[in-house]
Amino acid sequence: MDWIKSFFVGLYNDLLQWIYDFVLWIPRKLWSDFLVSLAEKITGIPAPDFILEAKSLLAQLPPGVTWALDMCQFNWGISLCMSAFALRYAKSWIPFVGGK
Numbered sequence: 001m002d003w004i005k006s007f008f009v010g011l012y013n014d015l016l017q018w019i020y021d022f023v024l025w026i027p028r029k030l031w032s033d034f035l036v037s038l039a040e041k042i043t044g045i046p047a048p049d050f051i052l053e054a055k056s057l058l059a060q061l062p063p064g065v066t067w068a069l070d071m072c073q074f075n076w077g078i079s080l081c082m083s084a085f086a087l088r089y090a091k092s093w094i095p096f097v098g099g100k
Helices: 002-043 049-059 063-071 074-091
Strands: none
């Protein structure tokens, strides 16, 4: 008789564990879906015109200048600065962290 009792207790524990895991899974799934939709919205924003114009202007530079810029890792520096500006701007909109 003990094996029947242990079988049903194990079944009950497994059911409770499944419910617990499901309840914890719901907020993670909602957060994941929110982040995916936010990423889709952000990637859907077109690049501003001045960036496209800057690309065409940089394409007209002579090879000696582009070599010097490559040696100084200009591409990495510009992307780092733009990321810092974007982070600073985004941080100003977070309550209790940035702002006035």
